[in-house]
Every structure is written in structure tokens, then in C-alpha cells.
Amino acid sequence: MNGGHKDYPDNSGIHARKAAGRRQRAALTFAEKLAALDALRARAAPIVRARKARERSRPPG
Amino acid sequence: MTLARTIEVVVRLSREGVIGNYAIAGAVAALNYIEPTFTEDLDILISVEAFENRQSGLLLLGPIEAGLARMGYTRRSDVGYEIEGWPVQFLPVASPLDEEALAQAVEIDLGDGITRARCLRAEHIVAIALKVGRPKDFARIESFLEHSAVDLRALNGVLERHNLMASWRAWCLKAGRKDALADERRT
Numbered sequence: 001m002n003g004g005h006k007d008y009p010d011n012s013g014i015h016a017r018k019a020a021g022r023r024q025r026a027a028l029t030f031a032e033k034l035a036a037l038d039a040l041r042a043r044a045a046p047i048v049r050a051r052k053a054r055e056r057s058r059p060p061g
Numbered sequence: 062m063t064l065a066r067t068i069e070v071v072v073r074l075s076r077e078g079v080i081g082n083y084a085i086a087g088a089v090a091a092l093n094y095i096e097p098t099f100t101e102d103l104d105i106l107i108s109v110e111a112f113e114n115r116q117s118g119l120l121l122l123g124p125i126e127a128g129l130a131r132m133g134y135t136r137r138s139d140v141g142y143e144i145e146g147w148p149v150q151f152l153p154v155a156s157p158l159d160e161e162a163l164a165q166a167v168e169i170d171l172g173d174g175i176t177r178a179r180c181l182r183a184e185h186i187v188a189i190a191l192k193v194g195r196p197k198d199f200a201r202i203e204s205f206l207e208h209s210a211v212d213l214r215a216l217n218g219v220l221e222r223h224n225l226m227a228s229w230r231a232w233c234l235k236a237g238r239k240d241a242l243a244d245e246r247r248t
Contacts, residue, residue, distance in 0.1 A: 040099050
């Protein structure tokens with residue numbers, strides 16, 4: 001504590017870098033984005049499978 | 062098995078006259094304008110003529126199913142037809158907005174320099190997202206605005222033609238955003 005005043009870190013640089021990353025990804029060609037989606041889907045496949053298994057095992061109603 | 066191959070099959074269906082006019086819609090269409098976001102399927106907007114229309118008003122996917130079977134795609138799940146590993150949902154035009162979106166779709170390159178596919182315009186993707194109104198649709202609108210990926214004048218026209226201006230204002234209020242179309246309405 002600093003006399004009731006707390007110093008918080010400045011996250012603006014992190015947010016700016018994240019926004020720059022979003023802009024870079026948005027600027028890819030359609031074909032590059034399609035490939036990115038293929039990769040995203042492959043990486044998320046175990047999570048999707050687990051979610052579906054949970055849904056199946058849930059009692060109806 | 063890639064999404065590009067899946068789209069190529071849709072292009073073939075159109076060339077062979079199975080689905081007639083079509084356009085990539087949903088998250089994959091948004092991909093043409095903004096950063097990639099996760100999706101589990103490919104939405105294809107098609108005109109109702111592509112469906113088998115029963116007297117009861119029921120639309121059946123018979124012709125599409127037969128066309129896909131001829132190409133060797135026979136698997137179907139709860140989320141659509143499986144084409145090259147991706148579930149594909151064929152959505153019939155269901156409103157004047159859909160109809161306009163399909164008619165004004167643009168052609169995009171699939172990256173091989175040969176295959177071109179039809180894709181919805183940015184303003185129609187945003188208008189449809191506004192109309193559907195799920196949290197992920199609102200996030201998509203946010204992304205289009207962040208990337209300046211939509212022509213505001215064209216969007217203003219679409220929203221006015223399809224009575225979506227009240228929904229737009231409500232969304233701006235909810236999102237805590239200045240109405241980006243206010244200037245367009247004044248000019």
C-alpha cells in the first residue's frame with residue numbers, strides 16, 4: 001500500500017499489440033484464412049469432442 | 062480435407078446446376094473481411110429453387126443430396142452434410158434481406174488463381190448478424206467496425222431497406238458505441 005494509493009501496471013502496450021495482431025490476421029488472404037481455420041479446427045477438435053461427449057451423457061430434459 | 066476443398070465442391074455443385082445461385086455466408090464469409098474466428102461449419106446461402114418444394118410448403122434437400130451423392134459425399138450429421146471433412150449447411154433464402162444478399166454476392170479467389178467462389182458482401186454479413194442477434198453475431202459486427210471492413214454508406218442503405226435501423230441503434234447503445242452511421246443518415 002502506498003498511502004491508500006495503489007499503482008496498477010499500464011496494460012495499454014499489451015492491448016495495442018493484440019490489436020496489431022488482429023489487424024495482421026485480418027489482412028491475410030482469403031486462402032490463408034481458410035488454412036488458419038483448418039488449423040484452428042484441428043486444434044479445437046479434442047475440446048469439441050469432449051463437449052459433445054458431455055452433451056450425450058447428460059440426462060434428457 | 063480442407064475448407065478450400067469443401068468450397069470447391071460447392072462451386073462444382075453450382076457449375077453443374079445443382080444449387081444454382083449460392084453464396085458463402087456466416088463465419089466463413091466474414092473471413093473474407095475480418096480476422097479468422099472459430100467455426101464448426103460452412104454456411105451456404107442458396108435460392109429456394111434449389112430445393113425440392115413440396116405442396117405442404119416443406120423444402121427438401123433431395124436434389125442437393127443426390128448431387129453430393131454423385132460426387133461421393135453421402136455422410137450427413139446434425140450440423141449438415143460432410144464435405145471434405147467440414148459440415149456444410151445449405152440455407153434457403155428466408156427473407157428479402159437474404160435475397161438481396163444472395164443477388165449482390167461478390168466473387169472471391171480461393172487462392173489457386175483458378176477457382177472463384179461467391180461470398181456475401183460485408184454490409185450484408187453485418188445486417189444478417191444484426192438480425193440474427195446472438196452474442197457471437199454482435200461480436201462479429203464489432204470486428205467489422207474495428208477493422209473498418211464495412212462500407213458505412215452501403216450498410217446504412219441495407220439497414221434502411223430492411224427495417225433494421227432500430228436494431229442497429231439498440232445494438233450501438235448496448236455496445237456503448239457511437240452510432241457510426243449517424244453521419245451517413247445526415248448526408
